[in-house]
Amino acid sequence: MSKAPARVLSIQSHVAFGYVGGKAAVFPLQCLGFDVDVVNTVNFSNHTGYGRFGGSRTTAEELSEMFRALEENGLLRPSRLLTGYIAGAAALSTVAGLASRLRQHDPELIYVLDPVLGDAGKLYVAPECIPIYQSMLPLATVITPNWFEVETLTRVELTDLTSLKRALRVLHEEYGVPNVIISSMILKHWLKGALPKHIAPTPSQDDPSDYLLCLCSTSNNTDNTTDLSVVHAYAVPCLPGYFSGVGDLFSAMVLAHLQPTISPSVLQQLGADQTPLSYAASMAVTKTHAILSLTHEYAQNLPEDERLPTDDEKDKLDPERKIRRMRGRELRLVQGQNIIRSADLTDCRRMERWSDFWSS
Amino acid sequence: MSKAPARVLSIQSHVAFGYVGGKAAVFPLQCLGFDVDVVNTVNFSNHTGYGRFGGSRTTAEELSEMFRALEENGLLRPSRLLTGYIAGAAALSTVAGLASRLRQHDPELIYVLDPVLGDAGKLYVAPECIPIYQSMLPLATVITPNWFEVETLTRVELTDLTSLKRALRVLHEEYGVPNVIISSMILKHWLKGALPKHIAPTPSQDDPSDYLLCLCSTSNNTDNTTDLSVVHAYAVPCLPGYFSGVGDLFSAMVLAHLQPTISPSVLQQLGADQTPLSYAASMAVTKTHAILSLTHEYAQNLPEDERLPTDDEKDKLDPERKIRRMRGRELRLVQGQNIIRSADLTDCRRMERWSDFWSS
Numbered sequence: 001m002s003k004a005p006a007r008v009l010s011i012q013s014h015v016a017f018g019y020v021g022g023k024a025a026v027f028p029l030q031c032l033g034f035d036v037d038v039v040n041t042v043n044f045s046n047h048t049g050y051g052r053f054g055g056s057r058t059t060a061e062e063l064s065e066m067f068r069a070l071e072e073n074g075l076l077r078p079s080r081l082l083t084g085y086i087a088g089a090a091a092l093s094t095v096a097g098l099a100s101r102l103r104q105h106d107p108e109l110i111y112v113l114d115p116v117l118g119d120a121g122k123l124y125v126a127p128e129c130i131p132i133y134q135s136m137l138p139l140a141t142v143i144t145p146n147w148f149e150v151e152t153l154t155r156v157e158l159t160d161l162t163s164l165k166r167a168l169r170v171l172h173e174e175y176g177v178p179n180v181i182i183s184s185m186i187l188k189h190w191l192k193g194a195l196p197k198h199i200a201p202t203p204s205q206d207d208p209s210d211y212l213l214c215l216c217s218t219s220n221n222t223d224n225t226t227d228l229s230v231v232h233a234y235a236v237p238c239l240p241g242y243f244s245g246v247g248d249l250f251s252a253m254v255l256a257h258l259q260p261t262i263s264p265s266v267l268q269q270l271g272a273d274q275t276p277l278s279y280a281a282s283m284a285v286t287k288t289h290a291i292l293s294l295t296h297e298y299a300q301n302l303p304e305d306e307r308l309p310t311d312d313e314k315d316k317l318d319p320e321r322k323i324r325r326m327r328g329r330e331l332r333l334v335q336g337q338n339i340i341r342s343a344d345l346t347d348c349r350r351m352e353r354w355s356d357f358w359s360s
Numbered sequence: 361m362s363k364a365p366a367r368v369l370s371i372q373s374h375v376a377f378g379y380v381g382g383k384a385a386v387f388p389l390q391c392l393g394f395d396v397d398v399v400n401t402v403n404f405s406n407h408t409g410y411g412r413f414g415g416s417r418t419t420a421e422e423l424s425e426m427f428r429a430l431e432e433n434g435l436l437r438p439s440r441l442l443t444g445y446i447a448g449a450a451a452l453s454t455v456a457g458l459a460s461r462l463r464q465h466d467p468e469l470i471y472v473l474d475p476v477l478g479d480a481g482k483l484y485v486a487p488e489c490i491p492i493y494q495s496m497l498p499l500a501t502v503i504t505p506n507w508f509e510v511e512t513l514t515r516v517e518l519t520d521l522t523s524l525k526r527a528l529r530v531l532h533e534e535y536g537v538p539n540v541i542i543s544s545m546i547l548k549h550w551l552k553g554a555l556p557k558h559i560a561p562t563p564s565q566d567d568p569s570d571y572l573l574c575l576c577s578t579s580n581n582t583d584n585t586t587d588l589s590v591v592h593a594y595a596v597p598c599l600p601g602y603f604s605g606v607g608d609l610f611s612a613m614v615l616a617h618l619q620p621t622i623s624p625s626v627l628q629q630l631g632a633d634q635t636p637l638s639y640a641a642s643m644a645v646t647k648t649h650a651i652l653s654l655t656h657e658y659a660q661n662l663p664e665d666e667r668l669p670t671d672d673e674k675d676k677l678d679p680e681r682k683i684r685r686m687r688g689r690e691l692r693l694v695q696g697q698n699i700i701r702s703a704d705l706t707d708c709r710r711m712e713r714w715s716d717f718w719s720s
Contacts (some may be wrong), residue, residue, distance in 0.1 A: 016426060017397045017435040027390050030694050037377045043400055043418065045429035054429030056422050058403065062415065066376060069405035069414030073683050075377040323433050334390050 007035045007077065008255065009102075011095055012084030012248065014040035016055075019331040020047040021084055024245035025252035027333055028287075028340045029082075032256045037078060039066060041086045041095075047244050050326050051319050060090035067098050078102070081111040082255050084248055089128040096136045103139045112255040113140035114247065117149045137175035142258060142277065144181045144251045158185075161194040165358065172219045172229055179220065179258075179277045180229075183250050183285075184212040187235065194360070199352045201235040211235040214285050216351060218277040220260075227358040232278035232351035234285055239296045241310060245331050246288060253284035253340075269345055273353040286349045290339045294332045302328045367395045367437065368615065369462075371455055372444030372608065374400035376415075379691040380407040381445055384605035385612035387693055388647075388700045389442075392616045397438060399426060401446045401455075407604050410686050411679050420450035427458050438462070441471040442615050444608055449488040456496045463499045472615040473500035474607065477509045497535035502618060502637065504541045504611045518545075521554040525718065532579045532589055539580065539618075539637045540589075543610050543645075544572040547595065554720070559712045561595040571595040574645050576711060578637040580620075587718040592638035592711035594645055599656045601670060605691050606648060613644035613700075629705055633713040646709045650699045655692045662688045 008029055013021030026036045041063070044055035070076045081102055086092045102109055115133040118124045134153060137143065147158060154170040156163050171177045185191060191213060192200065201211045214236055219229040258280040267274040270282060299307050306328045308314070308321055315322040333340070368389055373381030386396045401423070404415035430436045441462055446452045462469055475493040478484045494513055497503065511517055513535075516527040531537045545551060551573060552560065561571045574596055577589040618640040627634040630642060659667050666688045668674070668681055675682040693700070 014398070014400065016399045017430060017433075023398070027387065030387050031391075031697070033694060035694050038374070038383070039376045040374065040400065040403055043403065043422075043426075045426045046433060046435055050433050052429055052433055054422075054425035054427075056418075058416075062403075065414035066403075066405045067414075069412055070377060073377075073406055073410050073412055073687075074680075075406055075687065320434075327433075327435065334393060334395050337391070 006033060006079060007037065008080045008082055009037045009039070009076070009078035010082045010084075010252075011039045011041060011086065011098075012082070013042045013044065013087070014038075015044045015046050017046045017330075018244070018327075019249075019333050020245035021248055024248040024331060024333065025082060025084070027337075028249060029252050029256055031337050031340045034080070034256065037070075037075070039063070041091060047326075049242075049244050050323050052323070057087040058091065060088070060094045063091055063094045067094070076102070079106075079108075079110065080255055081109060082114075082252060083111075084114045084251065085116040089126050089132060092125075092129050092132045096132055096139075099136060099139045110141045110255065110258055110260070111139055112142045112144065112251055112258070113137070114144045114251040115149050115153060117145075117152050119146055119148050121148060123152070134175065137171070137177050140177055142179040142181060142254055142280075143171070143177050144183055144247070144254060146247065147182060147185050150182055160190045161360070164191075168217050169228060172217070179216070179218045181214070181216040181254060181277070181281050183214050183247060184236070185215060187211050187213055195233070195235075196352075196354055196356070199233045199235060199354060201237075210238045212238055214281060214351070215354075216277050216281040218275050220275070220277070229358075230275050230278075231354040231357040232275070232281065233354050234282070234349055234351045236285060236289055236349070239292055241296075241299075241325075241329065243292060243295060243329050243331065244326070246292060249291065249331065249333070250284050250288045253287050254280050257283035270348060271350050274351075278351040278353075282348055282351045285351070286347070287339055287342075289349060291331055291333060291336045294336045294339070295329060298332055298335075299328045366393060366439060367397065368440045368442055369397045369399070369436070369438035370442045370444075370612075371399045371401060371446065371458075372442070373402045373404065373447070374398075375404045375406050377406045377690075378604070378687075379609075379693050380605035381608055384608040384691060384693065385442060385444070387697075388609060389612050389616055391697050391700045394440070394616065397430075397435070399423070401451060407686075409602075409604050410683050412683070417447040418451065420448070420454045423451055423454045427454070436462070439466075439468075439470065440615055441469060442474075442612060443471075444474045444611065445476040449486050449492060452485075452489050452492045456492055456499075459496060459499045470501045470615065470618055470620070471499055472502045472504065472611055472618070473497070474504045474611040475509050475513060477505075477512050479506055479508050481508060483512070494535065497531070497537050500537055502539040502541060502614055502640075503531070503537050504543055504607070504614060506607065507542060507545050510542055520550045521720070524551075528577050529588060532577070539576070539578045541574070541576040541614060541637070541641050541644075543574050543607065544596070545575060547571050547573055555593070555595075556712075556714055556716070559593045559595060559714060561597075570598045572598055574641060574711070575714075576637050576641040578635050580635070580637070589718075590635050590638075591714040591717040592635070592641065593714050594642070594709055594711045596645060596649060596709070599652055601656075601659075601685075601689065603652060603655060603689050603691065604686070606652060609651060609691065609693070610644050610648045613647050614640050617643035630708060631710050634711070638711040638713075642708055642711045645711070646707070647699055647702075649709060651691055651693060651696045654696045654699070655689060658692055658695075659688045
């Protein structure tokens with residue numbers, strides 16, 4: 001059977017209630033016309049942020065058996081691969097093996113790897129997962145780490161523009177990753193100071209800390225310069241509080257919108273200086289942020305009891321408090337499906353070229 | 361938290377590749393605006409019809425633990441419940457317990473129960489599942505058994521109109537099921553002969569065996585007659601060959617379109633004499649058949665090697681033969697999502713009132 005033009009294999013967590021992992025990625029991909037093969041690395045009642053959850057992790061053996069059956073049946077023929085949270089080093093190794101075989105069979109495979117290791121200084125997988133993820137990096141078309149994951153994978157602490165460049169150099173050169181998107185960098189003083197004017201958040205009464213920077217770097221389109229990569233960035237206005245599944249939705253939208261052979265005329269519609277990666281990142285930022293806004297608006301209109309602000313102290317005393325808040329902040333994906341489906345570029349949050357990134 | 365207006369809890373099988381069980385039900389329900397809580401009763405690579413598959417069944421203990429976590433977190437608040445294939449008597453008992461608690465808490469719960477027992481004379485669950493399904497029948501709002509499941513649940517062999525009436529009487533009266541849809545009855549001689557003229561397939565060069573009857577019976581809307589129920593039926597043109605997941609999609613579409621308090625003016629748009637059940641069945645038949653047609657058309661256009669007709673002899677000698685056929689006949693749900701979303705009634709396959717069903 002000829003390879004289907006748009007078939008995604010998604011390997012990540014599953015929750016019965018709410019929208020993280022596969023539940024945040026699969027429906028949006030289906031809405032955009034992709035057949036999605038869905039392998040669940042865990043089957044939980046709800047995301048672990050609720051504090052209480054039930055269910056089971058898929059073992060490495062179960063994953064192997066499933067991959068083998070798919071392979072033997074000739075059903076392992078995705079044109080795109082998406083991997084997210086994978087429970088434990090053994091299961092991760094199994095997925096790494098599969099990704100390697102798929103890459104070997106198909107050099108054109110588009111693989112979006114979200115190296116889910118942790119966030120905000122805290123590892124939430126076993127430390128043995130780190131070298132496995134490092135070994136997977138050369139297989140990826142795009143990686144979508146957060147700040148902490150960049151630091152963990154590259155062993156470079158991001159403290160200034162020089163270290164950021166060093167980390168990107170490690171990813172592009174040492175690990176051979178052609179495309180890197182760091183989706184939500186806190187606008188620390190040094191980063192804010194380094195931003196070109198046209199990327200920095202518009203000065204207003206808003207506090208600049210109310211923005212996160214999305215930065216993408218592609219080593220594929222360096223149009224004869226000596227730069228290592230072409231860098232784009234966009235300052236995304238922050239919404240208050242924590243929403244789960246946002247990174248999973250974002251990575252799925254990157255996967256959906258990345259078209260390595262996109263025509264220059266389509267890129268041009270978004271603006272000058274765009275690359276296939278910045279185009280995909282722009283679409284992903286736009287749609288993810290719109291879904292987040294919809295969710296925020298919904299959460300704002302809940303009864304007061306269900307939208308209590310994050311307060312670790314109070315949450316500890318009353319676990320129900322956190323659960324009520326979590327419940328009201330599940331992504332409004334179903335209600336926002338027209339956002340996901342939209343091909344309209346008029347209100348697109350456009351990633352802007354950071355021309356002197358490497359020379360500055 | 362107030363109960364969400366349209367939240368479905370779907371408990372059925374999951375396959376990584378292809379569209380049966382939850383994969384045939386969840387995406388269409390999401391397209392129609394439902395938040396769907398998804399509990400996977402198995403996690404397989406592909407449906408078992410391929411002959412070869414890998415993965416695991418969710419144990420009764422795992423299901424219990426998951427339901428408990430959902431319950432404790434206040435996340436068990438569906439307005440609609442959909443259950444399909446459940447692996448084994450122990451797991452089925454666990455689901456039965458949950459359905460019973462949900463029904464107790466919410467008399468308005470819309471529960472569509474597909475009593476998946478077998479087909480065409482063959483049981484494909486353990487015999488101990490039969491009494492458990494029988495005990496679940498009184499909890500259901502609608503059941504969607506096939507011919508064989510009606511016979512198994514009621515212990516009435518369907519050989520003539522009298523036995524069909526007897527079976528419906530058992531379901532409505534003995535088990536207290538208000539709504540029954542038998543989605544695909546073979547038009548045997550006796551059934552064809554009993555059909556009122558306006559329901560019988562239009563005489564043409566078509567062989568009448570190329571139709572299946574969809575019959576629905578509601579004891580809710582008997583407008584002061586002495587009839588036990590209001591019966592509607594529609595002869596659905598058959599498409600050649602076997603497609604998996606059709607029943608799962610059909611049950612999901614019944615769940616989506618059943619509106620117990622639907623306004624008479626909306627019913628009237630579909631035609632006179634409609635009930636909320638016949639309306640839901642009409643929509644489900646229409647959409648399921650349209651997806652099936654799309655799938656058939658796709659399968660027809662595959663290379664010859666991938667659309668070999670069903671032939672058990674040849675399949676036995678060459679298992680790949682069957683696998684290739686199965687692969688090409690997976691439902692085209694993603695490609696047909698506009699069909700699922702459509703609210704257009706103009707080309708609706710309308711269930712027709714069988715007025716003298718009980719008196720004939």
